[in-house]
Amino acid sequence: MHNRLLFCRNRFFAPWKMLCLLGIISTLISCRKENSEKKYRIGVSQCTTGDSWRKDMREGMERELSFYPEMSMTEKDAKGNTQKQIQQIQEFIDEKFDLLIVSPNESKSFTPIIEKAYSSGIPVVLVDRRTTSDKFTAFVGADNYRVGLYAGMYANILLKGKGNILEVGWGINSSPSIGRHTGFLSAIKKHEGLHYMASLWSSVDSVKTYLQTHPSVNLVFAHNDRLAYDVYRICEELGLNQKIKIIGVDGLAGKNEGLDLVRSGKISATILYPTGGEEAILTAAKILKHETFKKENELFTTVIDPQNVSIMFSQLQKVKEQQRDIERQSSKIAELIQTFSSQRNILYFTTVLLTILIISGAFLYYLVQEKQQSNKVLEEQNKAILEQKNEIEKISLLAKQATEEKLRFYSYISHEFRTPLSLILTPTEDLLQRKTNDVKETRNTLHLIFKNANRLLRLVDQLLELRKLDAGKMQLEAKQHDLVSFVKDIVADFNVKAKSQQVDLQFICPFSALPFWFDAEKLDKVLFNIISNAFKYTMQGGAIHVTLLKNVEKIEIMIADNGIGMNEVEKAHAFDLFYRGNQNISLGTGLGLALSMEFVNLHQGKIELDSEKGKGTSFKITLPFIQAENQQLSKPEVVPYKSNILSVEPETSVLQQEESKPRENTIVLIEDNPDLNAFLKQKLEANYHIASVESAEKGWEEILLHIPDLILSDVMLPGMDGFSLTQRIKQDFRTSHIPVILLTAKGQLENQIEGTKVGADAYIPKPFNLEFLEEKIKGLLGNRDRMRRRFSSEVTNPSNIVKGERRFLVEFELLIEKNIKDSSLSVEKLSQELGMSRVQLFRKVSALTNKNVTDYIADFKLLKAKALLKDSEKTIAEIAYETGFNNPSYFTTFFKQKTNQTPTEYRNG
Structure with a gap:
């Protein structure tokens, strides 16, 4: 009886134990929720x-x-x-x-x-x-002074240097108003024809009154786009909207905001004034996480006018679309993570429940069978949970990859824009800053600007075409053309380029004519992109052959070259958007190859690539051959086609090169873009001797040849990039003293940090200001000259192990110390032991100390002799032999010439 009561009591208390465990589980889960609170x-x-x-x-x-x-x-x-x-x-x-x-x-x-x-x-x-x-x-x-300055500069352009100007704003005591007002006045005061009439800071009604009493106003500068819109309505009411030009500030994309007002022609321009919301949170995050941050974060600003408003509007719309996609994906991921969290809590709960069942099974036999059944259920749930977890991880990985691809795409798009923008903005700033203009030089500069504007236009056109393809709105407009003459004309467009690069360009076809249905505009772009790509990677004296063949079912167009070729990884990604592989160049010239593949696919054809590193590349375009009768035409008419692509330009600069004049300082310029290379050389060679090359490998040869005073290099170079070259320069003791400026399209903070790590003395993003670049060069050369003068007044103490340039001098002096007793010690012997040529050693020592090697050795021996005279009991003759003099009398003569004292007088002094 006692045993039965004990048994029943244990069964009665078992549920209470379970409730206690459930309470513990709830507490743990609530603790997890509390731990997820914001930090x-x-x-x-x-x-x-x-x-x-x-x-x-x-x-x-x-x-x-x-x-x-x-x-x-x-x-x-x-x-x-x-x-x-x-x-x-x-x-x-x-x-x-x-x-x-x-x-x-x-x-x-x-x-x-x-x-x-x-x-x-x-x-x-x-x-x-x-x-x-x-x-x-x-x-x-943003810099409000710069906003006002840009507005003033653009006002001068709108009024062509002559007119009356009214300024309208709110809150004269606020820092934005002060900055914009000051910058605006600074800009227009430079032009005598511009008359600043007044500034109104009260209300819109005062603007209306002022315009009624002063109808001679030609332009109104409003401190924001809302004021600009109010001024436009006033001008429209007074019938002055055709006469008065309006400039606003903000450049937002909403209705009746800056971009909309410019695009509709209600105002003449708006100055982009970024809000900085994302940047503020990003900076706050770095501060709170104790990461490196910048105290001054100036946002980019520019003038938005009818010339660029469509591009800006399209870019903003595209960014917003991508942001909405990212937000939708983030929301979906959050839902999946929440589901996973719920399932995980169920798993925790089930696991504890299983433990309770195991404990309870010790009391009753039938609970063992219940436990086994529960285990089976739990295993199935666990399997389902794991499957859900794997699916969540797979979806999360896909979303992450999609986001990274989009971000990489826009990053490379920005890089592609920066070089032509540099060749537009920098020459334009140079023209604006000139006091006198040479007609021929100005025409060449404008040609350079026009050429790079067309490059930007082609890039934008390719982006729009890719957008149409993605949206499925691109239609094939096929007509019947003579394919032989079509391809032949395109190849002929490259004859001038082939001649200038000494490339053997041939068109091979066994037919005199070949009627064929195709979209001429799209196939023109395909062939143009591939042949242009072949020229880019074919060296001087190479060959490019274009072959057209046909059989019963298909037509084949082959473009083959014997250029640098591709490896297996590069071949696999050649048609990807902006894939760069291990090279610092775009294998597809940006969007060209990706767009070409899409156009060929529209023709129901295919494009194949065969390439081998160092042996060349060939593209084969295969198109299905369709007879004319299949197109329901009894007598097909062959329509001639004329390419609308701009003329092919040889890879030479539009700037005329002046004969280099010898200058005191030498700069090695490394830039693979021929136009930018020629422009920088033309601007800098007035003050420096410039040795310009197109690759890092050739640049290294020039550096070792000249041992220059400064190196100006791009980062994105074919072969070795600018970072690797800088690291090589700073690690080689022959060149470690030379300042390096990196000039690049990669302007992000992480790229600047990477440039600093490898030893760059300055990192200037494109597009850049030419005056800033020239001042940076002057500053670095000035610092180098001051350091050289400082070294020329002292000899390094070998016991002081100092970084940088002194390390070389320490090693050099230790070598002199080692051979100081050798009376035949010469420059040739020192250079041989250091592994340098005699000229390299001379230039290195001269650049650091402003002394030649012979004088440096003599000064070192003099200091050694002074130390021995003061700190030892050795005779004058012993000291002479110990410092490398064969004749004590010559030592005495040498010592007196240097110190105006004999060794004995110095010792007794």
């Missing part, structure tokens, strides 16, 4: 959020914040009330937020509260507007 709190203080520009800033912050789940953002809007905003910032300080992002309403009034937050240890990121103090952590925003 960092960011307080955002806005002076106002009512306008579209501020809304765009907030949306940018929210988009960027989605990448940082550990961060939360609290925003407060002061609605233009300065005291209210100061109070809101104080609330953030009292609540001890981890970081503040502030857009001050006024500069001076906000300085004390910003300093207070900064002094209390809270990082402060200022956005758009500054205070009068430097006590803040970082600033993100």
Whole structure:
């Protein structure tokens, strides 16, 4: 009886034990939820959020914040009330937020509260507007002075140097208004024909009154696009909209915003003024994570006018579409992760339940069978969960790869744009800054600008065509043409280029004519891209053969060259968008090969690639042959076709090269773009001797030949890239002293960090300012000259192991010390032991110390002799022999010439 009661009591208490375990599980799950709370709190203080520009800033912050789940953002809007905003910032300080992002309403009034937050240890990121103090952590925003400056420069262009100007703005005390006003006045004061009439800071009604009383106004500069739109409506009401030109600021993409107003012709231009929302959150994240960040983060700004508004609008629309895709994918991933989390909790719960069943099974036999059945169910659930987990990981990987591909695509697009933009912006700035212009030189410069503008246009056209292909809107417009004359004409367009590069270009075809149905415009672009690609990778004196063949079922077009060829990896990715492989060049010349494959596919054909490294490349285009009667034409008419592609330009610069004149300083210029190479050489050779090459390998040969004073190199080069060349220069003691400037389209922060790591002295992104480049060159050469003068006044102490250039001098002096007793010690012997030529050693020592090698050896022996005279009991003769003099009397003569004292007088002095 006692045993039965015990048995029943154990069965009664078993459910209570289970409930206790369930309570523990719930506690653990709730603890996991609590641990998922936000780690960092960011307080955002806005002076106002009512306008579209501020809304765009907030949306940018929210988009960027989605990448940082550990961060939360609290925003407060002061609605233009300065005291209210100061109070809101104080609330953030009292609540001890981890970081503040502030857009001050006024500069001076906000300085004390910003300093207070900064002094209390809270990082402060200022956005758009500054205070009068430097006590803040970082600033993100465009340069309002530059915004006003660009507006003034463009006003001069619109008015052609003559006209009356009115300025309209809000809040004269705000830092943006002050900066824009100052920059605008600075620009227009340079032109005597521009008359600055007034600046209005009160209301729109005052603008209307002023225009009624001053009908002579030719241009209005409005400090934002909303004001610009109000001015346009006033001008329209007064009938002055055709006479008065309007320039706004912001460049947003919404209805009646800057881009829309420019595109509709309501205003003449708008100055792009980025909101900086994404950049502010990105900077905040770096600060909170204790990563390296920049205190000053100036945002890019430019003039948007009818010439570029469509491109800007299209790019913004494309970016927004991609952002929406990313957000949808992120939302889907979050849902899948939530599902996975739920299933995981079920797994935890089931596992604990299994444990309870195992414990309970010790009391009753039948529970063993129940436990076995439960185990089987759990295994099935676990398998299902694992399958779901694998599926989630697979989807997440695909989404990540898709995102990386899109980001890589836009990164390479930006790189492709930067070089032609450099050859447009830099020569344009040079023309604008000239006080006098040579007609011939100006024409050559304009030709260079025109040529690179056409390159940009072709790139944009290819992007639009790819977009049509992706959207399925590209249609084949086939007509019957003579394929023989069609291909022959395209090949003939390259004759001038072939002659200039000494390339054997041939068209081989056994037919005199071949009627064929195809889309001439698309096939023209296919052949043009492939033949252009062949010229790019075929060396001087090579061969390019184009062959046209036909059989019963198909037509084959072969383009073969004996150029550099491709390896297996490059062949596999040759038709990918902007694939670069291990080379720093685009195998498909950007979009060309990818677009060519799509066009061939539209013709129901195929394109094949055969290539071997060092032996050349061949492309075979196969098109299905269709007889004319299949097209329901009894008497097909062969329609002649004329290519509408711009004439093929030989790879030579449009700038005329002047004969190089010897200069005091030598610069080795390494740039594979012939136009940019020639432009930089023309601009720099007025002050320096320039040795220009197109590859890093040739550049290294020139560097060793000249031992120049400075090296100016691109990063994206065929073969060895600029980073590898810089590292090689800095690691070789013959060249480690030479300053290196990297000039490149890769302007991201991580690329600049990489350039600094390999030893670059300066890193200038394209497009660049020519005056800035020239000043940077002067600064580096000046620093090198000051260091040379400093070295010329001292001899390095070998015990002081110093980095950089002194390391070479330490090794050099140790070698002199080793051979100092040798009276036959010469420059030839030292250069041989150092593994350098005599000329290289002379140039290296001269560049570092401003002394020749013989004088340096003599000075070293003199210092050694002085030390022995003061610190030893050796005789004058012994000291003479120990310092490498065969004759003590000659030693005495040498010592007196250098010190105006005999050795004995120096020792006794």
